[in-house]
Amino acid sequence: MILASLHEGWHGTWSYHAILALLILLQLGGCSLAPVYENPHFKVPQTLGGANLTVDTRSDTTNVALSLEEQRFLGDFSPRFDLVPLVTQALVHNPDFRITVLQVQQARAYYQIEHSRQLPTLSANAQGVRQSYSAVDMQERYGQKLATVGIGINDFELDFFGRMASLSIAAQQRYLATRYGQQAARGALIAELLRAYTLERATFQAQAYYSAIMEDCAALMAFASSQHGVGLISDDELSRQRRQADQAQVRAMQAISDHDAARRALQLIAGFEAPIGYGTLEELQPSDHNDWGLRDLESTVLLQRPDVQQAEAELRARNADIGAARAAFFPTIRLSTSFGGASDSLQGLFESASRTWTFMPQLTMPIFDFGRNRANLDVAYLRKQAGIADYEKAIESAFREVADAIGVRPSLQQQDQREQTNLGRERLRIERMDKRVALGLQDRTALLVERISVEQMELEYLQARQALLLNRIALFRAFYGVHLSHAS
Structure with a gap:
């Protein structure tokens, strides 16, 4: 109808129907089914020096429930x-993990696409054709008016x-690979997250120890200043004491910066709304019976x-790709068929005399492709060889991670026990010295010096404990x- 209207208005003024049809086409051409773009919402403090968020936004944690083992x-x-x-908050917030979840959903969709190609697609179609000519002889020979539906x-x-089956298997294995x-x-x-925690x-506790060292050094500096004022110590001794006090102050300030950096690193993983700021390393358990x-x-x-299972699934997918590449050397048979009606008017489309049926098989045989199929097959074989190397690399990396973690553990446990034992003795000694100082039986400066030494040992034990927990x-x-069969 549109073609006829356009043709009738070609030699004269455009008809009302032609103009209306053109406007409809222009309107349809300007439509878009894309969703309205909205800037993603991000959750960070309002200022660069901010800490936790002040708003209370509850995230959906339904899909990230922890397993019994976790x-x-x-x-x-x-x-x-x-x-x-x-x-749980980290699993909800972390963008990298959310990307892996979306990749699984994408791979599942791709697998559904490849699997659906093995089944025929049933579709409906309708078509109207109207073709007319000004010349009478051309109109009699080529003019037509036909409506079809099927x-x-x-x-x-x-x-x-098996080309489609191989592609479906490859998509399925890649979907499993994304799940792994x-x-x-x-x-x-x-x-x-546990490492950042x-x-x-550790930096929070170290900050307290460095602050205590700074206070004790400041107290020693005050004693040294008073002694220097009455001539009991030299200028060099006073300078040495001042240098130690300045170094302690710098270390205390650096400890504050280290804790702030560690806190930001934890918040980057878990989100600025995550509940943090509780517990000490002594309250964490570095080992249990499952380590035996x-x-x-x-x-x-380790398999x-x-x-490792991800690498194996990807290897299976690449093996299936070889089957699809091999099938490309053989003929491709396609089938199209439809059942419907055809008439020169819409009223007669569904009459019994207007029924139509089409059957169109098609066979395509590759003859000369200038080596494209052979190159695709070679690429598939090479990708499989690379997949084998990736699989071996995953196993070797897993073995090394386990062996390194197990190998260093006895020395870390022994170091932790020794540091804890020595620190316990030194704490008792400081308690006895403190009592003697309170009774006036010992100089307070000696107590301050020993307290600084014990606080240094506290930091060493903290480092040993941290290393064992990280292990x-x-x-x-x-x-x-x-x-693990012996794990509870």
């Missing part, structure tokens, strides 16, 4: 303080050589790790997703 580890790692809300299958490929990748990312995120708590017997486990248990977290990361 809850058990968090309970063993921090028996006094519940770390589940912190970990339902059928269009361009369905018969998968005689999401699980591996989840374990890495939890481990990184441990460092934040790890050296005697067979190395094949259960999500990153515990590394073991959790190394065995994440691995079922």
Whole structure:
């Protein structure tokens, strides 16, 4: 109808119907189905020096519920303080983990697309054709007015050589690979969060120790100044004491900066709304009975790790790609068919005499493609070889992570025990000195010097404890997703 209207208005004034049709086409051409763009909402403090957010926004934590194994580890790692809300908030907030979740959903959609191609698509179509000419002879020979409507299958490929099946298998394996990748990312995120939490708590405690050292050095400096005023110590001794006090003050200021940096690192992982700021390293448990017997486990248990299974799934997908590349050398058979009606008027479309049926098989055989199919097959083989190397690399990396974490653990445990024992003795000695000073039996300056020494030992024990806790977290990361028969 549009073509006829345009043709009638070609030699004269455009008709009302032609103008209306043109306006409708222009209007349809300007439509867009894209959603309205909105800037994403981000959650950071209002100022660069801000800390936690002041608003209370509750995130949906339905899809990030912790497993029993994760809850058990968090309970063993921090028996006094519940770390589940912190970990849950990190899984909700962390952009990297959200990307892995979206990648799984994308891979699932791609797999659905490839799988649906193995099944025929039923579609309906309607068409109207009106063609007229000014010349009478041309109008009699070529003029036509026809309306058709039908339902059928269009361009369905018969998968005689398994190309579509191979593509579907490859998409399925890549979907499984993304799921394993999401699980591996989840374990890495939890481990990184616990590591950041441990460092934040360690720097917070170190800040208190450095502040105590600074105060004791300031007290010694005051004693030194009074002694220098009456000529009991020299200028050099006073300068040495002032230098120690200045260094202690600088270290205390640096400890504040270190804690602020550790706190920001934790908030970057868990979000600025995450509940942080509780617990000490002494209240965390660096070991439990699950650590026993790890050296005697067979190395094949590492095949259960999500990153290793991800590499294996990707290798299976690349193996299926070879099947699809091989099938490209064989003929492609496509089928199109439809059933409907055809008439020169809309009223007669559904009469029995206007029924139509079409059947159009098509066979395509590659003859000369200038080596394209051969190159695609070579690429598929090379990608599989690279997948084998990636799979071997994942296993070797997993073995090294576990071996390193297990190998260094005995020395860290021994160092932690020795530092704790020595620190306990020194604390008792300081208590006895403090009592003697209170009774006037000992000089206070000697007590301050010894207190500074013990506070240095507190920092050394804090570092030993931190190293042992980080090793515990590394073991959790190394065995994440691995079922240990002796684990409770």
